[in-house]
Amino acid sequence: MTKEGDKNYLRRGFQNETNFLRNRVVSQLVERGFIRNKKIEDAFRKVPRHIFLPGIEPQEVYSDVSIITKKIGIEPISSSTQLSLMASMLEILHLKKGMKVLEIGAGTGYNAAIMAELVGDERKIISVDIDAETVEEAQQNLAKAGYKGVTIKCADGAKGFTENAPYDRIIVTCSIRNILIPLIKQLKEDGIMVLPIWFNGTQITPALEKQRNGDLISLSATIGGLMDIRSKTFQEIQVEPSKKEAEELLICSEHPEMFPEEKIKSLLQSPHQEKELPLKEALSQRGGDFFIFLALHEKKSVELFVETDANEFAFGDSAAGIVDLENNSACLISRNNKLFIYGNLSTYRKLLSLSKRWERLKKPGVDKLQVFVFMHNQITLQKNDLIFREKFPTIVVRIL
Structure with missing residues (x-):
């Protein structure tokens, strides 16, 4: 040939x-x-x-x-x-x-x-x-x-x-x-x-x-699950002062300023309790129905992904839940649906309360959410509506 x-x-x-x-x-x-x-x-x-x-x-x-x-x-x-x-x-x-x-x-x-x-x-x-x-x-x-x-x-x-x-x-x-x-x-x-x-x-x-x-x-x-929109070009970011060489945790939140990595690591490397989670479908995948419900109700909700090979954290390579650094408390759901509790029990109680409410509402998922964006001040709310006034324009999420 x-x-x-x-x-x-x-x-x-x-x-x-x-x-x-x-x-x-x-x-x-x-x-x-x-x-x-x-x-x-x-x-x-x-x-x-x-x-x-x-x-x-x-x-x-x-x-x-x-x-x-x-x-x-x-x-x-x-x-x-x-x-x-x-x-x-x-x-x-x-x-x-x-x-x-x-x-x-x-x-x-x-x-x-x-x-x-x-x-x-x-x-x-x-x-x-x-x-x-x-x-x-x-x-x-x-x-x-x-x-x-x-x-x-x-x-x-x-x-x-x-x-x-x-x-x-x-x-x-x-x-x-x-x-x-x-x-x-x-x-x-x-x-x-x-x-x-x-x-x-x-x-x-x-x-x-x-x-x-x-x-x-x-x-x-x-x-969802996409990278944030950028206001700076590739070249503009390149000339900025370089960040530290490696991050051990990818912290996913609308409010990253609330979750300094070193403080989260310090809390998550402290002694913890481990419990079974009654909600088997809670975090079977990223964007699980319960976590979406939790995040809509809790500003301190967060998803964490371990970026290094080292198995430093008891929850494994990823987890989601509530981290309250001000009150030294965290409650996270691991990939295999185990509960990990750090510090005091306040976030654990909050997560359990939201899980019971989710069950009472018949476990709504993303397909049971309706989003309203109001360009004007005339907003009519219904039961179970969640209003996000800090956003502009104002957004309301309705649980159907």
């Missing part, structure tokens, strides 16, 4: 492998219920994700994991979203043929390619990213994959992109703490915006429909 023949043989082998892996992971997403819409399934089967992640092994590309694409030191600043989360967000975005879509956070360009398939016209997809280097890479990936018509612009996503407004749909592929007013203004009446919002220790991703008066009401919601 000639050298050219060898290359063709290897190329065909690689193509067969990526096709097999792509179809396998999509079938798994369908079986697990993350993909329900046949058009979304077809788009995931068609778009070759490995083209958008050059240098990454196909087995990792076509697995249901988030893949870090940029770091500064040990800190990740850009990624390709976990496939199940991406599919869940696209399911509630309800894209239709011919719709004009704004994406905040271009990433690798992969999500833009999927959406181009769903709306049937590449020119209808506009994606913005704050990093010029990311924009250039996304453009190259899209061109290589055959989606040259998608528009990728370098801009601050928090301001949207007025040039092509208004939009039928807006999707934000990074987490936010407050609803971004420019995006509301650039969304058509009856348009839908999907974005992950921080609520204390968790993220909820509603599909918000714009009303005639400018308010937003969610039609459905799913879990």
Whole structure:
């Protein structure tokens, strides 16, 4: 066989492998219920994700994991979203043929390619990213994959992109703490915006429909789990004073200032009690129903992930619950649903009280939440409504 023949043989082998892996992971997403819409399934089967992640092994590309694409030191600043989360967000975005879509956070360009398939016209997809280097890479990936018509612009996503407004749909592929007013203004009446919002220790991703008066009401919601939106470019972050070389804990919260790592480590390395948890489904996965309920009610809720190999903490590699450093108390649920209690029992009592309330309300999950964004002061509350006045605009979460 000639050298050219060898290359063709290897190329065909690689193509067969990526096709097999792509179809396998999509079938798994369908079986697990993350993909329900046949058009979304077809788009995931068609778009070759490995083209958008050059240098990454196909087995990792076509697995249901988030893949870090940029770091500064040990800190990740850009990624390709976990496939199940991406599919869940696209399911509630309800894209239709011919719709004009704004994406905040271009990433690798992969999500833009999927959406181009769903709306049937590449020119209808506009994606913005704050990093010029990311924009250039996304453009190259899209061109290589055959989606040259998608528009990728370098801009601050928090301001949207007025040039092509208004939009039928807006999707934000990074987490936010407050609803971004420019995006509301650039969304058509009856348009839908999907974005992950921080609520204390968790993220909820509603599909918000714009009303005639400018308010937003969610039609459905799913879990979140995306990196925070950035106001600084890659280059601006690089020239900042470097942080310490390694962090042992990844602390996930809307209020990171409440959880200094050294103080948390000191508390979590102190003597503890271990108890069985009566709620078997409490934290079977990140974003478990009970923890979402807990986080909506408790400002000091937090998720913790151990970043080092050392097994320093009794709870293992991850946990979620309440950490109250002011009162020297923590109550955490481990991955295998064990309770770990540190310091005094105040957080333990609080967690048990919330678990009983959750059970009385018939264990609501994210599918039983409705999110309201009020642009005006006329707010009518119902029983079990949770109001977040510190957010702007004011957000209300209703437990249905």
